[in-house]
Amino acid sequence: MEQNMKRDTQLIHAGRAKQYTGKVVNPPVVRGSTIVFDTFAELKHATLNRGNRVPFYGRRGTDTHFALQQAICELEGGAGCALYPCGAAAVSGALLAFLKSGDHLLMVDSAYEPTRALCEKLLAGLGIETTYYDPQVGAAIVGLIKPNTKVIFLESPGSLTFEMQDIPAITAVARQHGIVTILDNTWASPILCQPFALGVDVSVQSATKYIVGHSDVMLGTASANEKHWPQLREYSYLMGYCASADDAYTALRGLRTLSVRLKQHQQSALTVANWLQQRPEVETVLHPALPSHPGQAIFQRDFSGSNGLFSFVLKQGSQQQVEAFIEGMAHFKMGFSWGGFESLITATMKVQQLRTATTWPYSGPLIRLHIGLEDVDDLIADLTAAFARFN
Numbered sequence: 404m405e406q407n408m409k410r411d412t413q414l415i416h417a418g419r420a421k422q423y424t425g426k427v428v429n430p431p432v433v434r435g436s437t438i439v440f441d442t443f444a445e446l447k448h449a450t451l452n453r454g455n456r457v458p459f460y461g462r463r464g465t466d467t468h469f470a471l472q473q474a475i476c477e478l479e480g481g482a483g484c485a486l487y488p489c490g491a492a493a494v495s496g497a498l499l500a501f502l503k504s505g506d507h508l509l510m511v512d513s514a515y516e517p518t519r520a521l522c523e524k525l526l527a528g529l530g531i532e533t534t535y536y537d538p539q540v541g542a543a544i545v546g547l548i549k550p551n552t553k554v555i556f557l558e559s560p561g562s563l564t565f566e567m568q569d570i571p572a573i574t575a576v577a578r579q580h581g582i583v584t585i586l587d588n589t590w591a592s593p594i595l596c597q598p599f600a601l602g603v604d605v606s607v608q609s610a611t612k613y614i615v616g617h618s619d620v621m622l623g624t625a626s627a628n629e630k631h632w633p634q635l636r637e638y639s640y641l642m643g644y645c646a647s648a649d650d651a652y653t654a655l656r657g658l659r660t661l662s663v664r665l666k667q668h669q670q671s672a673l674t675v676a677n678w679l680q681q682r683p684e685v686e687t688v689l690h691p692a693l694p695s696h697p698g699q700a701i702f703q704r705d706f707s708g709s710n711g712l713f714s715f716v717l718k719q720g721s722q723q724q725v726e727a728f729i730e731g732m733a734h735f736k737m738g739f740s741w742g743g744f745e746s747l748i749t750a751t752m753k754v755q756q757l758r759t760a761t762t763w764p765y766s767g768p769l770i771r772l773h774i775g776l777e778d779v780d781d782l783i784a785d786l787t788a789a790f791a792r793f794n
């Protein structure tokens with residue numbers, strides 16, 4: 404395949420090697436637990452290569468899974484990719500591949516809430532100590548490293564409050580100390596940020612979001628560089644993580660339109676974000692691409708674009724006002740998740756309760772929007788009516 408093709412062309416070809424597609428365009432759904440062999444030579448070959456995309460047993464995957472794994476590696480730049488039933492499983496699988504009892508984990512303070520819960524409710528019970536760090540710490544993270552620090556976990560931008568992290572600065576410090584870096588790269592999807600080019604060792608994605616893009620599959624991926632792929636692959640296999648061939652097929656299908664969808668999400672989200680900045684009720688808009696965002700320089704340096712997910716903070720508002728704002732929306736539905744074609748809205752009054760290493764600087768309610776593929780004029784009309792209910 405031509406190596407220097409542009410990103411949009413790469414998305415059309417990724418994971419469509421002839422060995423996976425045969426005579427059709429898309430890799431077919433190959434469902435299977437048992438792989439059967441005609442000769443001992445075949446069985447021996449599959450056994451020796453069972454970790455290298457040769458069909459061996461359902462848990463290791465079939466050609467449908469291999470096609471998706473190859474596509475994610477091509478797009479993110481990893482050496483290997485493991486699949487999981489969801490993004491949260493990819494997060495736990497990646498962490499448990501590199502942490503054991505007695506180890507110390509540095510976890511970004513702005514991490515996705517269930518990731519924080521994993522640290523507090525499961526890793527702590529396994530004797531793994533977690534220290535949360537300021538997402539904007541940069542190279543000063545060196546001051547938090549202990550002799551038993553084994554992993555630094557990043558999530559940039561934070562998927563609720565959108566702090567940007569200086570990924571190259573942190574990965575450089577980690578490498579100097581032999582510490583594994585794991586980045587939750589879900590916001591960027593595989594194409595808005597190249598985690599391995601920024602020095603990351605392991606990249607985690609909730610494919611549930613933009614990769615699938617239609618809010619109808621739960622799926623996770625974790626990719627690693629050459630040095631860390633063998634351990635990630637082995638531990639994910641030992642823990643029994645796998646995904647269905649149907650979900651792998653659906654994720655492959657999502658990849659083909661990922662770029663055009665993201666461009667539309669980005670365009671509409673920036674229109675809405677700029678409109679929100681003019682609203683008197685709004686304290687600040689937390690969108691990494693806005694000049695007002697403290698991490699905009701990092702965003703411009705490390706990311707090739709943005710998507711539909713961002714938050715804004717109201718100057719003030721009671722629980723009742725926030726409920727009046729959100730209930731009655733024509734297009735924005737309340738719902739956990741994001742990255743599909745539909746617009747979504749969630750609100751929280753308690754960001755500070757999700758912080759242990761930093762002080763959240765705002766007192767007003769935080770509202771997170773996922774800007775879908777609806778006409779942006781309809782979305783702004785919806786938000787205008789919401790502010791009328793709010794006031």
Ligand SMILES: Cc1ncc(COP(=O)(O)O)c(CNNC(=O)CNC(=O)c2ccccc2[N+](=O)[O-])c1O
Nearest residue numbers: 489490491515516517562587589609611622739740
């Ligand atoms: C950055 C990041 N990383 C991993 C995952 C998990 O993916 P999965 O949903 O496929 O398991 C996600 C899933 N994102 N989902 C959401 O943001 C919607 N909210 C939640 O799922 C949720 C659920 C319970 C409690 C708190 C939250 N929350 O977002 O804060 C993610 O945003």
